[in-house]
Structures are given as C-alpha cells and as structure tokens.
Amino acid sequence: GEPTIYVVTPTYKRMTQIADMTRLSQTLMHVSNMHWIVVEDAETTSEVVHELIERTGLPYTHLAAAKPPDTKESKWMGRGVFNRREALRWLREEKAEGILYFADDDNSYDVRIFEQMRATQKVSVWPVGMILGLGISSPIVRNGKIEAFHDGFQWGRKFSVDMAGFAVNLRLLHINPDATIPTRVSYLEDGFLKKLRIDLKDLEPLADGCTQVLVWHTKTRSPATPDLKHVEAQYVDTNL
Numbered sequence: 001g002e003p004t005i006y007v008v009t010p011t012y013k014r015m016t017q018i019a020d021m022t023r024l025s026q027t028l029m030h031v032s033n034m035h036w037i038v039v040e041d042a043e044t045t046s047e048v049v050h051e052l053i054e055r056t057g058l059p060y061t062h063l064a065a066a067k068p069p070d071t072k073e074s075k076w077m078g079r080g081v082f083n084r085r086e087a088l089r090w091l092r093e094e095k096a097e098g099i100l101y102f103a104d105d106d107n108s109y110d111v112r113i114f115e116q117m118r119a120t121q122k123v124s125v126w127p128v129g130m131i132l133g134l135g136i137s138s139p140i141v142r143n144g145k146i147e148a149f150h151d152g153f154q155w156g157r158k159f160s161v162d163m164a165g166f167a168v169n170l171r172l173l174h175i176n177p178d179a180t181i182p183t184r185v186s187y188l189e190d191g192f193l194k195k196l197r198i199d200l201k202d203l204e205p206l207a208d209g210c211t212q213v214l215v216w217h218t219k220t221r222s223p224a225t226p227d228l229k230h231v232e233a234q235y236v237d238t239n240l
C-alpha cells in the first residue's frame with residue numbers, strides 16, 4: 001500500500017495552543033494513511049491535548065518530553081528540540097517505515113503537500129512562505145535538481161530549509177542512528193539533514209519544481225490580557 005506519513009508535532013502550553021492545535025488537527029483529518037505523533041514539551045501529557053487528538057479519530061502517539069530546566073533561559077537553545085528528539089526515539093524503537101514530516105503546531109498547511117511528500121525516496125523539499133528575512137524560503141531548482149537555497153539565513157548552513165519545508169524517508173533515520181536534532185537555534189534543520197548523509201543532488205523538489213507555496217510559517221499571537229497567561233482547558237462557562 002501507500003507509505004504512511006508520520007507527522008511529528010512538538011507543542012507546548014500557551015494561550016494559542018488549542019486554537020493552533022485545532023487548526024492543525026483538522027487539516028490532518030484530510031490526510032489518509034497518516035500517523036500523528038504529538039510530543040508535548042512538558043513532564044507529562046495533558047488532558048486537553050489528549051482529548052483534542054482523540055476527537056480527530058486519527059491514529060496517533062501522544063508523548064511528553066520536557067526541555068531540561070537549565071536550558072530555558074538560553075538564547076542559543078532551539079525551540080521544540082527535546083520533544084522532536086523524543087519522536088525520533090519512538091520512531092526508531094517502532095522501526096517505523098514510511099515518511100517523516102515535522103509539522104509545527106502554528107504553521108499553515110495545504111493538504112496537497114502531504115500527498116506529494118508520500119513519494120519521498122530520501123529527502124523531499126519545497127518552498128515555505130512567510131519566512132523571516134526574504135519572506136519566503138525556497139530551494140533553487142535547475143534541471144530538476146536543487147542547486148542552492150533562496151533563504152534569508154544561509155550562515156554556515158548547507159541546507160537552508162525550514163522545518164516545514166522537507167520530508168524524510170524513515171529508512172534514512174534507521175541507517176543513520178546518530179541523526180538527531182541539534183540544540184543550536186537556527187541550525188536544527190541543517191544539523192539534522194547533514195546527519196542523514198545526503199547531498200544537495202539527493203533532494204527531491206516538490207510543489208511543482210518548488211514553484212508553489214503549499215506551506216506557510218504562520219505565527220499566532222496572544223491577545224493582550226491582564227492576567228491570563230494560558231488556558232487550562234478548552235471549555236468555558238458562558239452561562240453568566
């Protein structure tokens with residue numbers, strides 16, 4: 001049958017979490033043959049996220065992996081590192097076969113990208129809209145091959161791609177047991193892809209030769225509120 005797509009979503013508690021996760025989950029409900037791995041950046045899984053995932057009816061794995069407390073203040077620490085690592089640990093333990101895609105909870109996804117990434121042989125890549133700097137991050141394609149990247153942040157990076165802009169065939173994860181997400185902010189994607197021991201020429205351009213934007217790096221913002229830092233649950237009592 002067609003390969004399963006393992007969608008890995010790191011998430012953490014904040015006011016916009018349930019709004020973001022609702023939007024993402026209802027996008028994923030349009031994707032067949034996918035398995036959602038949600039990893040909370042917390043000591044334990046939460047009831048509100050559990051119920052949200054459960055309601056989708058999707059096959060899922062719900063995990064928790066908190067960032068070490070001493071890393072919280074560091075400006076060099078990337079976001080969602082330790083929970084993504086936990087997902088990689090689970091995928092290796094399960095010897096999962098298929099496709100790996102990291103889908104942050106706050107991005108926007110056109111469902112067409114999921115069908116396209118299913119055919120990934122090694123690593124597929126495509127543009128991501130609304131990226132800091134140039135407004136878009138995109139592989140540069142010539143004669144069907146990736147030559148370079150149009151990206152506002154190239155500094156020391158071989159693969160200047162956003163987390164939302166690539167998918168990996170899980171075979172590469174298993175044959176490269178040391179491949180992990182590095183902690184250094186801005187180098188998570190590049191560090192991971194380098195560890196998969198691939199070349200630029202191995203990258204497979206999707207989204208019609210990287211000419212279409214099917215994924216956006218959207219960000220949600222909390223409204224200004226005096227004392228409410230996050231919501232504990234999705235339910236409110238409006239019978240005043």
Ligand code: UDP
Nearest residue numbers: 009010011012041079080083103104105106
């Ligand atoms: N994230 C997390 N713990 C954190 C901060 C972020 O698990 O302390 C998750 C977040 O929910 C998202 C991903 O990591 O799925 C990237 O975070 P964010 O969207 O805040 O970063 P940016 O879009 O600025 O890269």
Ligand code: MN
Nearest residue numbers: 104106107218
């Ligand atoms: Mn984000």
